[in-house]
Amino acid sequence: MPRPRFSPVLRVRDPRLRRRGLAIGIDIGGTKVAAGVVDAEGHVLRHARRATPGAEPREVERVIVELVGELSSDHRIASVGIGAAGWMDLDGGTVLFSPHLAWRNEPLRDNLERLLRRRVHLANDADAAAWAEWRFGAGQQEQRLVCITLGTGIGGAMVLSGRLERGRYGVAGEFGHQILVPGGHRCECGNRGCWEQYASGNALGREARELARANSPVAQELLRAAGGDPEAITGAVVTELARAGDPASRELLEDVGEWLGIGLANLAAALDPGTFVVGGGLCDAGELLLEPARRAFARHLTGRGFRPPARIVRAALGPEAGLIGAADLSRVSLRAHGAVRLG
Amino acid sequence: MPRPRFSPVLRVRDPRLRRRGLAIGIDIGGTKVAAGVVDAEGHVLRHARRATPGAEPREVERVIVELVGELSSDHRIASVGIGAAGWMDLDGGTVLFSPHLAWRNEPLRDNLERLLRRRVHLANDADAAAWAEWRFGAGQQEQRLVCITLGTGIGGAMVLSGRLERGRYGVAGEFGHQILVPGGHRCECGNRGCWEQYASGNALGREARELARANSPVAQELLRAAGGDPEAITGAVVTELARAGDPASRELLEDVGEWLGIGLANLAAALDPGTFVVGGGLCDAGELLLEPARRAFARHLTGRGFRPPARIVRAALGPEAGLIGAADLSRVSLRAHGAVRLG
Structure with a gap:
């Protein structure tokens, strides 16, 4: 029997947020990279992690590709959200600056979309965590x-x-x-x-x-x-x-x-x-x-x-807030000026 | 010949802002109350002022009524905006607190709408000035x-x-x-x-x-x-x-x-x-x-x-920013949660 094209677990409370497919969230920290498959209600269905591979941009990209490969083996993934300390430009395509990593005006989104063949959303780690708490947590x-x-x-x-x-x-x-x-x-x-x-x-x-x-x-x-x-x-x-x-x-x-x-x-x-x-x-x-x-x-x-x-x-969401928020942002993101807006 | 119902001077750049009628803006300061008739492009067509009549709410209302009477004799006025130091509730109906005046949870808008028989908008004076600078000034x-x-x-x-x-x-x-x-x-x-x-x-x-x-x-x-x-x-x-x-x-x-x-x-x-x-x-x-x-x-x-x-x-607008902004807010105000929003 053919596998259903989309996971049946998606049931979102807000109908505007109903999106087909799961998302992967990746939280790049100073010492570790935490990743997970996140459903539309903010549940993490599967985890993976790696040590942060130094600051070199190509190395970080390689780890991201590895993690997405590992996590998408059992799940159909529509999009990938990346949260990291640093400043992303408003369009979400470029890392202006990251304190721990060697990203300076790095066109990370394009690089990753080419490598992953999926829609990628870049977010500041604090923005990702706040978004998660607003959508699914204490806010x-x-x-x-x-x-x-x-x-x-x-x-x-x-x-x-x-x-x-x-x-x-x-x-x-x-x-x-x-x-x-x-x-x-x-x-x-x-x-x-x-x-x-x-x-x-x-x-x-x-x-x-x-x-x-x-x-x-x-x-x-x-x-x-x-x-x-x-x-x-x-x-x-x-x-x-x-x-x-x-x-x-x-x-x-x-x-x-x-x-x-x-x-x-x-x-x-x-x-x-x-x-x-x-x-x-x-x-x-x-x-x-x-x-x-x-x-x-x-x-x-x-x-x-x-x-x-x-x-x-x-x-409410603990240390997973960043990856949950990054995943969710990749799902609901509108590339609007200065804002990811819902409703 | 009958006077035209609406002033013909109204030509607004942004069509969403085209509103019939002029507005009066009133800026209540610690020492003086400045008022003016303001058109839809932020021009002050006529001025009036009084000394601030002490802190007693009824006295301040009396001066507002006087100023509106004076200024509306030659102009058809659709709405009145009041700017004052202090906190207005989100709905814009109540002055929560004003440092110089004796307003404490004062239902100023209802009082004034009853007295003036016009739509009244209450604004914090700094909000009014900022709005004016954004609409017509340096912002x-x-x-x-x-x-x-x-x-x-x-x-x-x-x-x-x-x-x-x-x-x-x-x-x-x-x-x-x-x-x-x-x-x-x-x-x-x-x-x-x-x-x-x-x-x-x-x-x-x-x-x-x-x-x-x-x-x-x-x-x-x-x-x-x-x-x-x-x-x-x-x-x-x-x-x-x-x-x-x-x-x-x-x-x-x-x-x-x-x-x-x-x-x-x-x-x-x-x-x-x-x-x-x-x-x-x-x-x-x-x-x-x-x-x-x-x-x-x-x-x-x-x-x-x-x-x-x-x-x-x-x-750019100098000391008149407050009254210009208050007048304009009274014209464009939408009583929305937390925001007066344009566009």
């Missing part, structure tokens, strides 16, 4: 959604009226580089005092290492967990200890949470979202991070008491 | 426009894809209350370190008074201009002296311009506009303010060198 139904991804730095994206707002040149959402402390910590973007130097996994690790190097008595648990070497302490170590009850680690998370809340209050002043969805690895700390963030947000929101405040909620 | 054709009005504080607004972006609850655009210097100068919003405490007419005056109180030799021109009384120095005094060549006043404007540029760089990181239009009284300083702002912007823009930067241009 569903929200008319004005701002997503923050807390990893080594801060990723940001906006979905306004069902439209991914990417700015005039496609590089909006770099919330982590709002200067919050003029003259403060050096940022890899070349400035000082960027928000991501105060509210990220890197910031948490840096503060903990400084505490440990000062040989403070309160840092003994941290030092023990890192085998006595202050330089071995990372944000993940702090989070784990905080969850186990270590008071110093909880204080460090409170400090980072407070900076998180202040930066969110700045974004609320500018954007007035209904919901902030906060995701990324640092969110493994859960309420140990978000509770102090909400407190600082409430204390620093301009006009507090005279306006409805935004909700601050944790992302 | 025409811009797909991603951010407007900044520098007066005693900072007003802000966004026009994205021809849509006034007002946020989830109608209170977006409060860029002046991004916290830029944690623990810095006290702001009337209740926070410390808001941008408008560093880049506004008030900030300019405060810095100049401090310089004069320190009896610095460089402040002698400032003191002389203020009759020897440091407390009499205002931002306008500084601007005037700077234009006349006083070096200290030029330095003070440079400092304010630098803060302006840093704040604009933060907004560019988040919003990636194609153009910033900068208006308001402080812009009387012209390039003495904008040139250092552009320099600081270029120095602090995250990703500089890897992205096209936004233009920073001076507003």
